[in-house]
Amino acid sequence: MTVNVNWRGASPFRCSAPWTRNVQTGTITSAWEENQFVLAAAGRWDIASAERLGPQLRNRGPDRKGVPVCLDLSGLTALDTAGALLLDRLIRRLREQGHVVAVVGARADLCALLKDVQRAAAGVASRHQVTVEKGPAFPLADQIGRATIGIWHEMLSMLNFLGLVTVTALRLLREPQRIRLKPLFFHLEQVGLNSLPIVGLLSFLIGIVLAYQGADQLRRFGAEIYVVNLLGIGVLREIGILMTSIIVAGRSGSAFTAQIGTMKVNQEVDAMRTLGLDPVEMLVLPRMLALIIALPLVGFFANVVALAGGAVMAYAYLDINFVQFARQLQVAVSTTTLFVGLVKAPIFAAVIALVGCYQGLRVSGSAESVGLLTTRSVVVSIFLVIVLDAAFSVLFSYIGI
Template identity: 60%
Template sequence: MTQAADTDGAWRVAAGGRWDLEGAARLVRTLDAVRPSGGAAVRVDLSGLEALDTVGAMLLTRLADRLKGLGHAVEVAPVRPEHAPLLEAVRAAAAAPVQVPERPHPIRDMVERTGRGTVGLMREGLELLAFLGEITIAFGRILRDPRRLRVRAVLSHIEQTGLNALPILGLLTFLIGVVLAFQGADQLRRFGAELFVVNLLGVSVLREIGVLMTAIIVAGRSGSAFTAQIGTMKVNQEVDAIRTLGLDPVELLVVPRALALMITLPLLAFYADIMGLFGGAVMSYVVLDISFGQFLRQLHGAVGLGTFLVGLIKAPVFALVIAMVGCYEGLKVSGSAESVGALTTKAVVEGIFLVIVLDALFSVLFSYLGV
């Protein structure tokens, strides 16, 4: 690089050779020595430039900015056509304002996360409500033309969600009955009212515990299976193929699962009630020496048909919610195995959450009705 004063008093800085990363250190030292006297205008001549990369363009831009800061009028010309786009891009990047990230504010961030979560929850609720409408329309089409119902699929899902769930459901509800009887006996023994542990068991198991535990187990077992099955079909583009054939995925995939679960969950709830009471009867015999005949007589006087029906009425509603959430999340899978796993977990959490919320609403409703 050379610098000299022209006859008109302007300074001319001639850039030549290769301006690239390899010679950047040498160029920095050379450019620091460019200090025109006075306030003379400076013209940077790039006609002799052989090669220019991003580093060289950045050094030229910094030179021009430094000279302008010293009060010189700077002109960069002539510029070879092959170098002009890069030089303009670097100039534009240097002129762009620097975005300084704001320091995180814990309270503001918490409020923002809460608001974002609330909006997302409302959007999710509206989408679930719309999906429930699609399921209702599909059920209506099947009621109008029963031949549209895939009976084999319904029977297959009844086996998967019902018969295959009996062992785990029976074991868990039996143990819950044992725990309730033991804890109730431990408390009622202080008042000499051990026999009323049968009343406690009958009301709690038939009215709440049996159907609630059944719904939670089915949500974790069958709800996740629905999401994984439909999600895998979505990944393999089978759902897209169904739509391409002019078929409705809701009618073909969702309705058989929902109908099967609405049939099996009341039966599973009844089975859970029996196993829970049986576990309580066994523990009552062991701990309180209450015979099975005494247990049945006290149970008959403590609970009526209404108590049993209150628990059983909830089962189809819980089943529809579990199937709806599981299938809805399965249809939301975006096309990767990671998405299948994440939405399967989400389906289980949402299903259990909605079941507990609905159970609370049912309790308030039945209390208001005096049932």
């Protein structure tokens, strides 16, 4: 709290100072005059006197509460920051005890210094002030509400990013010569060709598992041949492209976030903006376009390998040879079944690339942020892929496909 300092004798009540003005060493004296308590500071209040004056000021003041106090500074010959800080602490202590403090007699230069010290001390006190707030009455409801608001803001921010990417893509369609082919083919190799081994291995094993589980149930009814129907429809419509999208989200989506996030940490994205380059055009669109082209092809490869794994399992466990398997598969599925699965691939690819690049551009500049947002990118991508797959299933069922 800042005290209004009145110099040249201005005071709300009469205060006289009969003490000597020519004292060189800093002193503080006190006396009662009528109904007020008078404190007179004299001499040099500087850093040399601060150590000696500090103990003298701790208990200096009237014994009764609410007594007017007059602080006379007319006897000061010199004042520095240390002395002004002692005076400020004295004034604050007296006011906290309930006394009305009037400061009189200060020269203009000393008055200005004391005011500066008071403002600085008040700012430090406000910054270190601890505010005790009551916790929420229902902590679980508070956490759910905060999480819901956070998810809502995240959705709005991602929709804003989607609009930015869409506008940039439309601008490139009007100027196709701006499309960067070298990064496009590089990312096609990374997200497409290089992902075939892991996608193929997992798809082959998934085909074996589905064929084995289906055969174990259908054998009870003597309908082992319908394992081919179960495998063909399940893989081509749902399992093949869904598992491929999940694998790509964990492999390529996380790579997008880590790559762009590392560029943010190294300030390469800021350097692009400084050079007049658009980070969305340079970093986001090549990755998104490459994934949109590659995922349907990788998904088709996963379907073929999964069916091959199922055929091997059917031959080894059910004595269904490959010719029988192919004939029954031709009866069970059609091109519409394959189309229903692959038509979802570009949508899944766009979502995976969008989330991966969005989280990468949100990196704040630390390695910890890169790891955190990479994990979030994988989780959000897989969640959105599964939600969209469920939405497509309901839509295709509604229109009778």
